[in-house]
Amino acid sequence: MSTIISTQNLCKKFGSQYAVDHVNLSIESGRIIGLIGPNGAGKTTLLKAILGLTTFAGDLKVLGLDPRKDRDELMEQVSFIADVAVLPRWMRVWEAIDLVEGLHSRFSRDKCMQFLAKTKIGLDKKVKQLSKGMVAQLHLALVMSIDARLLVLDEPTLGLDIIYRKTFYTNLLNDYFDEERTIIITTHQVEEIEHILSDLIFIQDGKIVLDSTMEEVQKSYFELMAPEESVAAARELGPLNESSIFGKHIFLFKGVDAGKLEPLGEIRTPNVADLFVAVMGEEQ
Amino acid sequence: MNITWSVNKLKVLMRREYWENRGAFRNTPAILSLITISFMLMGLVIKIRFDNEGYTFREAMRLFASQSEAMRGYEVTQSLMALSGFFVFVMSIVIFFYLLGSLYDDRKDKSILFWKSLPASDELTIASKLFSAMFVIPVIFWLFLIATEIIMMGIGGMMVWSADQNPWTLVFGPAEPLKAWGLVLAGWLANSFWMLPVYSWLLLVSSKAPRVPMLFAILPPVILSVLQAWIGFLRTFQLQDNVLGVTSKWIANSPAILAGQITPDGDQGGNVSVSLGMPVTSTFDHAPTLANMLDRLFSQQMLFGLIVAAVFLFAALWFRRRASDG
Numbered sequence: 001m002s003t004i005i006s007t008q009n010l011c012k013k014f015g016s017q018y019a020v021d022h023v024n025l026s027i028e029s030g031r032i033i034g035l036i037g038p039n040g041a042g043k044t045t046l047l048k049a050i051l052g053l054t055t056f057a058g059d060l061k062v063l064g065l066d067p068r069k070d071r072d073e074l075m076e077q078v079s080f081i082a083d084v085a086v087l088p089r090w091m092r093v094w095e096a097i098d099l100v101e102g103l104h105s106r107f108s109r110d111k112c113m114q115f116l117a118k119t120k121i122g123l124d125k126k127v128k129q130l131s132k133g134m135v136a137q138l139h140l141a142l143v144m145s146i147d148a149r150l151l152v153l154d155e156p157t158l159g160l161d162i163i164y165r166k167t168f169y170t171n172l173l174n175d176y177f178d179e180e181r182t183i184i185i186t187t188h189q190v191e192e193i194e195h196i197l198s199d200l201i202f203i204q205d206g207k208i209v210l211d212s213t214m215e216e217v218q219k220s221y222f223e224l225m226a227p228e229e230s231v232a233a234a235r236e237l238g239p240l241n242e243s244s245i246f247g248k249h250i251f252l253f254k255g256v257d258a259g260k261l262e263p264l265g266e267i268r269t270p271n272v273a274d275l276f277v278a279v280m281g282e283e284q
Numbered sequence: 285m286n287i288t289w290s291v292n293k294l295k296v297l298m299r300r301e302y303w304e305n306r307g308a309f310r311n312t313p314a315i316l317s318l319i320t321i322s323f324m325l326m327g328l329v330i331k332i333r334f335d336n337e338g339y340t341f342r343e344a345m346r347l348f349a350s351q352s353e354a355m356r357g358y359e360v361t362q363s364l365m366a367l368s369g370f371f372v373f374v375m376s377i378v379i380f381f382y383l384l385g386s387l388y389d390d391r392k393d394k395s396i397l398f399w400k401s402l403p404a405s406d407e408l409t410i411a412s413k414l415f416s417a418m419f420v421i422p423v424i425f426w427l428f429l430i431a432t433e434i435i436m437m438g439i440g441g442m443m444v445w446s447a448d449q450n451p452w453t454l455v456f457g458p459a460e461p462l463k464a465w466g467l468v469l470a471g472w473l474a475n476s477f478w479m480l481p482v483y484s485w486l487l488l489v490s491s492k493a494p495r496v497p498m499l500f501a502i503l504p505p506v507i508l509s510v511l512q513a514w515i516g517f518l519r520t521f522q523l524q525d526n527v528l529g530v531t532s533k534w535i536a537n538s539p540a541i542l543a544g545q546i547t548p549d550g551d552q553g554g555n556v557s558v559s560l561g562m563p564v565t566s567t568f569d570h571a572p573t574l575a576n577m578l579d580r581l582f583s584q585q586m587l588f589g590l591i592v593a594a595v596f597l598f599a600a601l602w603f604r605r606r607a608s609d610g
Contacts, residue, residue: 053400053608075403082397088304089393095303102296103402105289139398 004029004150004182005050009058012045012206019045020056021206029149030179032196035186036276037203043186046203047154050184051080063149076105079143080152087135089128093121096142106147115141115175133164140168144176151176153185157192165192172196194272202279210279218269222258224251226265234264241278252278293404297412298420301386308378309421313428316374320367320432324439331443342447349454357458364433364464365572372472372540375425379417379479383486384497386413387600391607406604410487410597417483418476426469433461467572474539474577481589482535484596491603505531534589537568539577 005027012020019042027033037043048054052067052074060067065074087096093116101107116123119137127135136157143151157165173196177183185193200217202210212220226234226249235242237260239251252270253261261267270278302309335341348356387410390396399409441451476483486501493500509528516526568583569576580586 048608051400053397055606072403072405075401080397080401082401083394086394086397088390088395088398090304092303095300099296099300100402102299103293103404105403 002029003027005060005062007058007060010046010049010060011057012042012049012054013057018042018206020049022058023203023206023208025201025208025211027182027184027199029182031198032177032183032185033199033201034190034193034197034272035184035201035203036190036272037186038280041203042206043203044154045206047080047152047184047186051078051152077148078150078152079146079148080154081136081139081143081156082154083158087127087139089126091127092123093125093127093138094123096127096138097123100142100146104146107142108145108147112141112145115144115171133160136160136164136168140171144171149181151181151183153183153187155187156185157187157189165189169193169196190272190276197272200272200275202276204280210275217275220255221270221275222253222256222261223268223270223274224253224261224265225249225268226251230264234261237261241274241281290408294408294412294415297404297408298416301412301416302420305382305416308382309416309424312374312378313371313425316371316425317428317432317435320370321435321439324436328439328443338447341443345444345447345449345454349449353458356454357460360455360459361461361464364459364461365468367433367436368429368468368471368540371425371429372475375421375472378425379421379483380486382421383413383417383483384490384501386417387487387490387604387607388493388497396608400608406601410491410601410604414483414487414597418480419473422469422472422476426465426472429468430465433465437461467574470574470577471540471572474581477581478538478586478589479535480593481596482531484593484600488596488600488603491600491607534585537570537580537585539580 003026005025007023007025010020010023010025011018021042023046035043035046045054049056049060050062050067052062052071055068062074063077067074091099097109097112100112101109116138119134119141121130121134121138121141127138130138140156157168160168169192172183185197187193194214197214199213200210201208224234224239228247228249231249234249234251237251237253237256239253241252243250252274258267331338331341348359351359390399437456441456444451444455489497489501505527509526512526568580
């Protein structure tokens, strides 16, 4: 295991506003990290800094390189899908394959053909003739055929239907990911990726508000479903968040001993979406 | 990162330029060829229809044959070069729009993020676009020009033959098509270097313009020229050379062979400016010879042009690096 990304006081300002505000992160290899935040939280800016697509202040090393200065070298080992459907519309599928093969020393044409064989994408089709889902499939096939150490996916499934989204992540996990690689994903559809994540990073107003492994999250966060009579006792323990559904009260606790919660009701691990709402609420 | 690898990447990037612009790079000269040949065929139809038993054509051939062999060869060679003027005019328009879109279109449709995800430096990207404009487009246009002229010579030869003359001894024998084609290509390639300041300006505009790059390419020199002319007018009541004047003079000095330059007695056609409708006096000898082309490429003006081009190209690179930021 080695450190893939490390930042110290990483900052990026637009005007007087911080898009990324003194971020300190350390990301190890072999992880799948979910970078979660509301719109305008600085996710994309942070990823752009990591990919050398924007200027910034502070220290940032990706694979030991400075993304601003060593961008060309970095791109040999880093792949990214910045947005859905950014493949050039004029391009034919075989041209895209030829191009990536010609420019990328770590690209495997055989792998790419295998991935494409599982889809309905014809090699002679132009990108503009493909559906949005097929463009995403093509892009993923190209990217997964590159033997990269870091893969960055910024909203890779935005606008795709549920079937494409499911197969997208299944392919990623089954055919690509291994201990040598690291994947960073941002998405609004958290519930669809939470089962594949190993790490969770929440970002709000440019600041990191949660940086934890999924295991740690499962150990320290609990959701309590409490009947009416235990509500007062539950509130005593200082929940992060409280909501009620169908007359049942739901509390979210951080770092509270599970033994204390058990007598008050039903305990379970919160899902990422609920955790997100709770943590963001706490920050505000 | 060794040089062979970079050269290979450059080749791949230039192939991409061709793929993206097949319409402009290949179809346009193909259409030009078709237009030229159909005009010739239309002429042929008119001749057959109205020229009574080919009398006029026969007379023209007799007149042509009465000239010395050297003069005949000269005239054929010159007309082969003259047709290139039509091609060079269209080619300039193609290059103009190609360069204006080259660093703009992918910013507009966001596919720049795909290009930036590949390990190809911004330097190589800009080089691939500049070299496509300098070499790929001229060579393709030139190949179509040659093909067109060979077909035209074939048709012309048959016409001469039908007028009971031997096309080989009368027309083709004394002509020097290889020399004509060589000079045209040399002129176009020399033109590519000569036009570096203009091409670099277009790349710079393309790398930064937020919209309608054509406006941003044309307006600054026009506004500057109007200002210059106005200030000059206020000062001396006399029109001085302004940016537009310098630019049009520059273009008129191009080593590409322009139709207006070719006069039968082969002297320097100083009347290019007249044919472009601009009050321009030519500084260079425009007779289509290699020496004259080289004369321009190794001139003080060229050195100045290269410095201007370098400044524009560095600015374009600077903007391209930051194009995905924001």
